[in-house]
Structures are given as structure tokens and as C-alpha cells.
Amino acid sequence: MKVTILGSSSALPTSERFPSAHVLNAHERLFLIDCGEGTQMQLRKNKIKFSKINHIFISHLHGDHVFGLYGLLSTFNLMGRQNPICLYAPENYHQILLSHLDDFDINLGFEVDFIPLSGNDPVKILDDKYITVNSFPLEHRVPAFGFLFREKTSDRNIIKESIIKYQIPSLRIPAIKKGEDFITSEGVLIKNEDITLPPPEPLSYAYCSDTKYSRRVATFVKGVNLLYHEATFDKSLSDLAGITCHSTTLDAAKTANEANAGTLLIGHFSARYKDIMPLVEEARSLFPDTFPAIDGQTYDIANINNP
């Protein structure tokens, strides 16, 4: 799994930072998380294939997380898209979207499968061959939701040499990959761990934006490999963070600590910061493995030290 940042700005974009949008690549399937203004230009600039996006997640109904969606859906349409798109968004957005597309004479040639987000508890919103996705509530001025993407444990890898050595028929291989032992034609039991290697550790990625510090959030993303958490403000502006229901660098780091996250990625930076490294340093004082979200950068979740 790897995540590409299309926008790391808060509500006011800068010449360096577009509004919020991330693309998670899990097994070459792309998940778009938030869709701020200009997302389609950023996708193009970063040479990301529009046709590979089949799921769009909208955290909350503030413009800097949504206003790129109308243009993107319209572009899908102009490109002749026929595959449906799954749209996960706060429940009241469905009607808003439909009426706005109608106002603008946009007749989509593909289905939008709308999955409404609501409630005050985590909900499994997607479960496919490779991953599960849970939504969970954040604490913001309007209903807002975070997303936790977890890879499923994949099958064990069979050791090729053992196939020849023990003359394992190919019909038996799927069961062995699931953990079964093997009995040779001479009736000798070969233990599974002698003919297979364990699969790679399943990875996970959590997206938490926008939110003020909330003790509950850490419980929802416990043990996540990469935690993206907004850090709109530096620590001196904690009052402003409180009023606007945003987080400071230290709030993000505290959540990463409480969740026992592997790595912390901070973003959604206020336009007042030209240089964001002091924000990263602040977060590192509490949680050393902190990195900044930078527009156009891709972060390998298995190896975040080398973006």
C-alpha cells in the first residue's frame, strides 16, 4: 500500500498546497480520499489513472474536501466512463450532489453507488478480497468521518523447491497456502511451516481530517501502520484549534502515541505556514516518527522513511 498526497492545504490553498485529497493505492486499486478543488488537475499532474479509481471517500461537507468532486465526476463522464463509482459520504450529501449535477446539466453515463456515513460508532463500509475499510466519527463543526484501510492477511507463500522435493500436486497447493500440512505418497506428514513462508504483515492506513483532538479517535485506529492526522495549527494556536475544531501538531502527535501508530503523517496545514518543517519538529517532540504530507509525494506504507 502507498498513499499519494494531492493536497495538503487547509481551507485556504497556497501556491504550493492544494486542498485535501489523498490517493491510496492498495494492490493497484485506487481509493480517493477527499476531493478538494483541483483534484482532477493533481491526478493528471501526478499521472494517476482516472479509470483505476472506483471508490471515493468524502470525510465531511466542507468545500476544501469536496469542491473538486463535481469537476471530477464530469470528467469521468466526458472520458466515457461506464463503471459505477462507489461514493462514501455524509448521508445528506446524496441529495445535494444529485441536485447540483442536475443544475449544471450533467447527466452521468455511469452509476454513483452512494454509501451514506452516519452515526457515532465505527462501521465497516467496504470488505473486498484485499482490504476492509471502516469509517469512524471525528469531532468537527459538522459531522465528519475518518477512514481506516486494512489489508487482509494474504495466503502463506509456498516454497517452490518443496513442490519438487515432496512432489506436491498442484491441486493441493491452495489448501497448503491456507495453512494445511501435506502428506506425501509414502504417508509422511510434512508440516506446513516446512514448506511455506509466512505472508507479509498486512498493512493499514488511517485518514483523520478534519477533527479536534479526541481520545476516541486513537482507539479507532489502534496499531495502524500509517496514521494521517490533520495538524492545521502549531502548538501556540491551541485556542484557535479549539474554536475551529481543528488539531495542533501536538494533538496529532498525542493521538499517534495513544494509538501506538507506526508512523504519523501530518497535513491540512494552515496557509499561514510557508515553511512546514517547524510543525513537523513540534510533532516529533512527542512522536519522533512524524513526516509532513507534501503535495505530489508518494509514501510507501511499508517503508515510510523513504517517501
Add this chain to the structure above:
Amino acid sequence: MKVTILGSSSALPTSERFPSAHVLNAHERLFLIDCGEGTQMQLRKNKIKFSKINHIFISHLHGDHVFGLYGLLSTFNLMGRQNPICLYAPENYHQILLSHLDDFDINLGFEVDFIPLSGNDPVKILDDKYITVNSFPLEHRVPAFGFLFREKTSDRNIIKESIIKYQIPSLRIPAIKKGEDFITSEGVLIKNEDITLPPPEPLSYAYCSDTKYSRRVATFVKGVNLLYHEATFDKSLSDLAGITCHSTTLDAAKTANEANAGTLLIGHFSARYKDIMPLVEEARSLFPDTFPAIDGQTYDIANINNP
């Protein structure tokens, strides 16, 4: 007067071309014409002052001309804007805008003075100290309007030496600038043209997008100095232009000829064209003084040969 192109793309933006938006600078007052997605990023990239924009003109309700407006108004708000903004747009947009801002929790701290566009004839929609603006109907799939910006004739310039030579009292100067003759203390009549120079020719700029070829359009922009006319397609795609109510290069050039325009600027290029110079050459075959609209370029209307 000069115009800066923020977006020269048609509905599908490319990595080089943003959707439609122009900024006309007339006497250091900025007029934003159309507001496609990403307009606020392009304004920032081109170092154009947001606070100098007090008038926004929306040609029609297709997303590639409007979807940057929500983000721009929201940004005005976050920057603490208090001055009202005059918004000229098709009449049914007022309610759409208000309800969409409401849906997204955007409470503007400034007034939006909405000037509805409608009807099938030219209408003077702005008349101030320096310029007049007329809207006029285009022919597109939805109601669409062009805009004609005309500088007013300024006062004549008094020849400084003549003030001393004829001992002209400063109280008399405003009337002389308006064209009055002067009578010296000895009773000698000095003709106005001997003590003043004519003002520079007033300039004009017309914006015509989106539209199919229409004979009427040329009559509305007769004698304009710089005509911006969409040319979505090359001449071989005239059938497609007809179906989609867009123009080809030759349609734009024909209109420029019929209007006796000074210079033609073409834009709103289909994403299928990577190199737009063949489109310019096609238009030049009918109307030699044709130039391409290029994102980030500024065109001086008095001297369009040197963008």
C-alpha cells in the same frame, strides 16, 4: 486594458490548461470572467490580488465555467473580505449559489450583489467612471452570454506649455479638458485643439464562450479591439461543433472578420489537441491577426502582438 488567461481549456482540463477563466485589468480594477475549477490557484500562481476583484461575470451554467466559484468565495471569506462582490450570471444561478453555500456551511461576511442575465438582446449591465459592460446572448446548449467591455473616452490632455504661455487659471482646466476653448485676459480666443491633445483611443474587449457560430454575435461586438472567441475544435470537426453548440477555428475567424475586430484570441481548446498552433494557423487562414489564449499569459489590448 490587459487580459490574463487563467484557463484556456474546454470541459476536460489537461496538464497544461485549466478550465475557463480570464481576468481583465481595466485601470487597475480587475474583472473576473468565468471561474472554472482551480481559478483561485491560478490567481495565486499569477500573483493577482484577490482584493482587487469586485466583479465576477459567469457566461453560463456549465461546470467548467463555474466550479471554481464556491472555493473562491470561500477564500474571499477566509481572507476577511468585507467589500461586496458584484456577480453577473444567468438568472437561475442565484438560488443555486445560495443553497450550495448553505449546504456547505459557508456564511459569507460580505454581500453578493447578484445581477441576473437573461433575454435575447444586449443589455448594459455595468456603467462606471471608466468603462461600460454589455452582456449579449450567445448560442449554446443552455442560456449563455457574452460580455463586451468598453473603455469610456477619457478627457483631452492639456499641453503643459500652453498653461504658462496663455496663463490659464487652474479653475478653467477641467472645462478645457472637456473640449472648451479658452479666452485670454486680453480677450483673444484660443481654440481647444491648440492647447490640448486628443485622449488615447478607448479600447474594448469581448468575451464569447461558449457558443456555436452565430451571425448576431458579430453585430454585438462590432469594431472590438480584442475579440476572445472560443474555438473548441479544428475545422474538420464542424459536425461535432454543431452537435455540441461549440465553434471551430473557422467559426471564430469568421466572426472576427464580420465584426471587423482588431485582433482575435482563440481558446477553450478541446483536450484532444496537445499542440494548439495548428488551430491558430487554421484561424489565421481567414483572419491573420489571431493569437492563442495560453494559461498564465497576459495580453495588452493596445498591443496584442507582444503578449
